[in-house]
Amino acid sequence: MEICKHSGDCGGCIYQGIPYRDQIVLKGKEVLRLLEEKKVTYEKYLGIEGSPTPVAYRNKMEYTFGDEVKDGPMTLGMHKKGRFMSIITVDECQLVDPDFNLLLDATLQFCNEKGYPFYHKKSHNGLMRNLIIRKGEHTSELLVNVVTSSQSDFDGSGFVKMVQNLPLKNKLVGVLQTINDNVADFVYCDKLNILWGQDYYTEEIMGLKFRVSAFSFFQTNVLAIEKLYTEAISLIKDLDGKTVFDLYCGTGTITQTLALRANKAIGIEIVEEAVEAAKSNAALNGLDNCEFIAGDVFEVLDQLETLPDVIVVDPPRVGIHPKALEKIVNYGVKQIVYISCNPKSLAENLSYMQYYGYTVKSVKAFDNFPFTKHVESVILMTYCGDKRK
């Protein structure tokens, strides 16, 4: 792969110029180094699995309108490395489908031709804020969402026409306009206008269907996540007739794959919209043995009367809060599968769980984000004592 032309300015790909097989070796070593640093012992290291494709793997990009230099021409893309105010146009990013780059260029040109100003983070004046593109990996469906303030009119029908006339390889299913008048540098949705088509795209993971709406969380590298889920679920011995908790379940992708084999799968997630999406996706898949509860894992576990036989956790980057971890460990289930997106917090959590009697049976790393610093891991922990007397 050629070195990306944006690599000097864009901070996303820190492994540019390093052959892919070397990148994954480095990442695998880093996971083990962090575990060893926290004195976590493990029975088996199962290696690191590379992404099925190291390029064009991202199914979502959130681009920002701005300028690279003060009062310079309008740009659309990512923040310049280490700079809050400066935006660089990343129209040749290698991590996305070429349609994303085409849409980015065409949107920038459309807005320049219309004379639309970008929204200034400091003065809070201007129209254009973000462009969000999402794609279904297995369905090739594209959802385009332009985010503006409400300070002046945006030519929605002209934008739709322009997008529809692009030689896109994927199938356009919706063009949206999100109105965001919040002063924070974050995409809030004050109002969602469907300019054309629908406000969601569909995805398939391990034979299950998912409707992904404009703002729902969804795993970014679908081909890699399928491998990771397959591995995680295969580690659990015998789910037949069992109750499994999927903690930090997001939109319930893992919960549903577990429900295919378990008697009951209960997902807990703090973001209510994600829980609503999880419920409707389970209904779409005809699964009636899934339950989703909105709330903080720490609080919800106290209210639940059902006891789990197996627990799967997939916490955010900060890891599991020690108070929630105490409750998880106190169930004393024989098997816990820990899916982690941050080996540092993973090592801290495992060190605690080890102290309370769990054994790390296996560690496997996954590179779901080639060229970036991120690495995922799947850990199987077992407990031989009996806390449920």
Ligand SMILES: C[S@@+](CC[C@H](N)C(=O)[O-])C[C@H]1O[C@@H](n2cnc3c(N)ncnc32)[C@H](O)[C@@H]1O
């Ligand atoms: C790494 S993601 C897991 C994604 C999920 N497995 C999926 O595929 O959709 C972590 C999730 O934990 C949720 N979360 C963060 N803190 C939480 C808490 N205290 N209690 C419950 N959920 C929480 C986040 O909203 C996010 O959806």
